[in-house]
Amino acid sequence: MKKTHVLARIILLLVGAILPGHAMPNDGRLRLTSAQPSGASAMKVWPRADTSGFYAAASGLTASERAGREIWYKATAGNSRFYTYVFPQRLNVQVDWYRVLNAHEHEDRFAAWGLINDPDCCVPGTAGCPARTREETYGFEWCPGDEELLKHVGHAGYRDPACDHADTLPIRTDPHHGSKDQRQSACDLAFGTSTGAIGFRKFPNPRFDRSRWIALNGSLAGWDGYRVPLPKQPGMGSSEFSRLADGSIEPPFLIGITCASCHVAFDPLKPPKNPADPKWENIRGTIGNQYLRISEILTSGMAGATLEARLFGQARPGTSDTSGIATDQVHNPGSTNAITHTQVRPTFDNEQVMRWRKVASCKVADPRCWCEPGRNGKCWLREKSVATVHHLLKGGEDSTGTLEAIQRVYINIGSCSEQCWMNHLTDLRQLDPHQRNFGQTPFDIGQCRRDCASFRAIEDRLENIHDFLLSREGEATDLVGARELALRDSSPNAVYTMADLEADLNKKFGENAVRRGREVFADKCARCHSSIPELVGGAFHSRDFRAVDATGMRADWLGSDESVFVSEAGTHRCRSLHSNHMMGHIWEEYGSETLRARSPDPNIREPHDGGRGYYRNISLLSVWAHAPFLHNNSVGPELCGKPANRMNNFYRSPYVDADGQAIPVDKAQGCWSYDPSVEGRFKLYVASMRDLLNPGRRTPKIPRIDNDIQVTLGARVWDGKREGELLGFNLVLPAGFSVGRVTSFQHKAFVNDMLLARRKPAMAEEKLVRQFGRGEGRKIVGDLRSAAGVLAKEPGHMAEVLRNFPRLMTSYGFCTAEIENEGHPFGEDLSDGDKDALIAFLATL
Known part of the structure; x- marks a missing residue:
């Protein structure tokens, strides 16, 4: 300046x-008054952009x-x-x-x-x-x-x-x-x-x-x-x-x-x-x-x-x-994934990966290769090869390379949307499967690189972003260090060592709790939550899980990153069933062939082909700082901010009783206020760990919608004066159903199959028997015809129809799981003393 x-x-x-x-x-007319943030009485000179x-x-x-x-x-x-x-x-x-x-x-x-x-x-x-x-x-x-x-x-x-x-x-x-x-x-x-x-x-x-x-x-x-x-x-x-x-x-x-x-x-x-x-x-x-x-x-x-x-x-x-x-x-x-100690995160060899690679030139008329105009030898070749890659996202779906995964995030948050993304997205109101945007189509990396300058600007600097993610900003955040720094706020020369932390944890959780917890972890947890298998690092029981390597980095990422069947984990399965990396879907080019060739989980009823139905074994580094737990933050207390402006209070109690009925708010567990302090995080960690290790004591959580949702489907016309429907259809999703059921409801297939069952029942039966089996398929056709008959006479009663034919909400759901905090039974058979010991030990990692 x-x-x-x-x-x-x-x-x-x-x-x-x-x-x-x-x-x-x-x-x-301006009703706002000057806000005075805390500490504003002291003069502060605000900086220029470059300082x-x-x-x-x-x-x-x-x-x-x-x-x-x-x-x-x-x-x-x-x-x-x-x-x-x-x-x-x-x-x-x-x-x-x-x-x-x-x-x-x-x-x-x-x-x-x-x-x-x-x-x-x-x-x-x-x-x-x-x-x-x-x-x-x-x-x-x-x-x-x-x-x-x-x-x-x-x-x-x-x-x-x-x-x-x-x-x-x-x-x-x-x-x-x-x-x-x-x-x-x-x-x-x-x-x-x-x-x-x-x-x-x-x-x-x-x-x-x-x-x-x-x-x-x-x-x-x-x-x-x-x-x-x-x-x-x-x-x-x-x-x-x-x-x-x-x-x-x-x-x-x-x-x-x-x-x-x-x-x-x-x-x-x-x-x-x-x-x-x-x-x-x-x-x-x-x-x-x-x-x-x-x-x-x-x-x-x-x-x-x-x-x-x-x-x-x-x-x-x-x-x-x-x-x-x-x-x-x-x-x-x-x-949101914690990006921590990526240097020691496990990688996977011999993955079959189709991706673009940097080359200095292209062969003549090779459709797999493209050179950027106006540049000298800035070319890209798309080919399949064997690669060593990380498995990213909850089920390891991003599997073509770390740099590619970083680039995909920018597209997923809206970069290059007009040039190369929006035409691949789903139009929720398009009912004709032959029309554009009825469903997803694959994002084209080559086309986006060609047509979007921002794509190239990010791509040309992915190594810089990756270097940052490997920097000290991604180091583990140990409780022992957090407590020492907290003490130094009042006593600048304070010292708090690992021995001090273990003594405090033993005092809270029982004599020798940390030592016993390490034994429990080695026996019950390390198989999934260590990145160094016993064949490489020796027996878990003699392992120092806090050991550092030559660079001072923690040697163990504390997670194998291996993917397991969701039915083995037992947790809410909907996240594992998402289809974005399948062939023909939006992120096809960011999923490896090895990913899509994974065996299907035999214990799942919903569609789970194309490598779906898995969760990764995650890292437990600094786990004390990252509660609540599981992939959806569902295990542990519910969090809320309790803002002064009540219009921005978004908390809705998800708790239900054993019959799945909502517990009245005045009788349900309350939410915990946001508290990012050291002891606030630790308190949340302890409560969440108790929930994790005692699945039988958890109060089920099923968020439900509290108002009917009306969806106008199909084309609309404008005659210069009025807006009207052209082959339109009003769908009402009824209040009381779980949020998961509603958001996973295949409303397009439901509407099209109901019309088909009404007009051509034999064709509908053939289709649904092929999809669901003879007995179930015929029942669904019967429900569809009955529902269509009711709606033909009373078109405004869609909500009642779906309530009266619950099989339809189930049959047309991409995921029917409802209890969001279920599963992960590992450790439930431990004694109460061993559970406390495990909680104590994990707090030291």
């Missing part, structure tokens, strides 16, 4: 002026690790267009970014959404903040780089900060960069500036109309007119949405998200004293945020009774349905 700009800002602050072109007096605390927190990293870190935290790769235009227009999903990110609720943001506030941002009007009023920032916080970004709201010409990304020197052994740097421009990484929440980035909207915004909302800082629900109008269809869906009104910012949005978390070793006011030293970028409500964020502008709100917005804190956008209609929220 030029010195004159700095001087000008200082002068403006001294005279109390506001930025030119953004003056707008309150007119009485923010973000960079100081990267000290000690290599140049490549620093470059990868910046991309991980800041790069949206262009997905702000997805969340602004594609998500609402193509998928009928509305995000109310102001509700989530407004500056007024800075103090409530973690409690409501689990978001981590950016330490470099400030609420306008607080001491030292360059922005004096929220009029200057359109109701958002001021963040480094906004001194330039705000000038371009409503104007073209913004130069993205990613253009100044400090690229490392290219690797000369790389066939693409042997003679010169041929990477795609860093500008296409698309950083923007922070919104005030880490991982959520804003960009100026050149199509913003200042006068229209003020007329609608009363001020530049106001958003109420933009967010108000639209009234039902005669001749119009849905009234589910607000002006968020009105394409004639453009917001001041486009909002994108980064990998850090889900993976950044408070450091278990050094959590903040106030979760709403963290410092960079309190933050880690790779371990996963178990408090984040990403599902509720992505449906924050939706009415709760829509199909999309149910599909996208039903997950516990810290989990997300990673196939929610590219939906395969399998209910499968999973926890």
